[in-house]
């Protein structure tokens with residue numbers, strides 16, 4: 001089997017570059033079992049991974065959480081193989097930007113303490129190819145340097161699934177569930193795209209005090225028992241094309257001294273409060289939103305722009321986590337074009353006469 005695995009690794013590295021050949025139309029493993037994430041158009045893949053050279057790839061070959069003395073990037077590896085922990089350590093010491101990929105689908109149980117943070121000066125990429133799940137209890141993945149990218153991976157059960165403590169970390173196409181905080185941003189210009197945060201007890205996403213210029217696009221927040229998205233003091237947060245459903249507390253909460261928040265092209269259904277500003281927290285713009293079935297306030301201590309729909313978005317199957325818009329949904333083509341590419345490989349940035357509200361553009 002060793003030779004077979006080696007062949008697989010070579011095939012991945014040589015033939016497919018940084019990403020695996022997993023069809024993004026396939027169902028996604030997110031810790032809640034298999035489901036289709038509804039992004040059947042593969043809508044919002046923004047750009048290819050930032051490491052094309054096979055020489056800069058670290059291929060994780062074992063799910064065992066180990067850290068062997070003398071481990072290196074190349075086979076033969078020590079112990080069970082190259083672990084994610086070992087790959088991060090090697091990446092942090094490498095002179096060039098590295099891309100950590102996985103030889104095969106796997107679930108990595110983080111048991112040897114938190115994984116080391118991504119701390120390479122040149123940044124690093126972790127790409128789970130939509131076939132890798134991390135489980136554990138502390139911080140799942142930690143970004144400690146600029147321009148790291150974490151993509152196509154699922155995290156389950158952590159205190160904080162992903163924590164970005166530097167600037168310009170991009171989190172793309174991830175699933176975080178069953179954690180206290182799904183993702184935590186603390187710094188400048190961090191970005192979350194095309195992801196799904198669910199079943200988190202405190203927040204799906206917490207943008208911490210002092211953060212500036214955070215961007216949240218095309219992401220689904222559902223069935224979190226706390227807030228979906230909490231914005232701490234800081235400025236310039238942009239939230240566009242999110243779907244927020246069934247979050248027990250506020251879907252979007254601006255805390256004291258959180259200012260200049262732009263909120264556009266979003267859907268809020270069956271939450272506690274949809275949108276809330278606390279004390280002197282404030283929004284710059286709240287417009288092109290759809291509201292339905294929120295049990296508390298739709299907008300507490302805040303006000304809407306001119307385009308607010310109060311109607312059922314007709315999700316294909318919210319109970320099963322399918323937030324695609326059904327036929328006749330008022331959210332279709334109800335958005336404002338803000339330059340976000342919501343239809344992926346399809347020509348143009350959106351389908352129909354205008355972008356849809358929510359995270360998933362209808363065909």
Ligand SMILES: [Ca+2]
Nearest residue numbers: 068078079081
């Ligand atoms: Ca090893």
Ligand SMILES: [Ca+2]
Nearest residue numbers: 351352354356
């Ligand atoms: Ca459209």
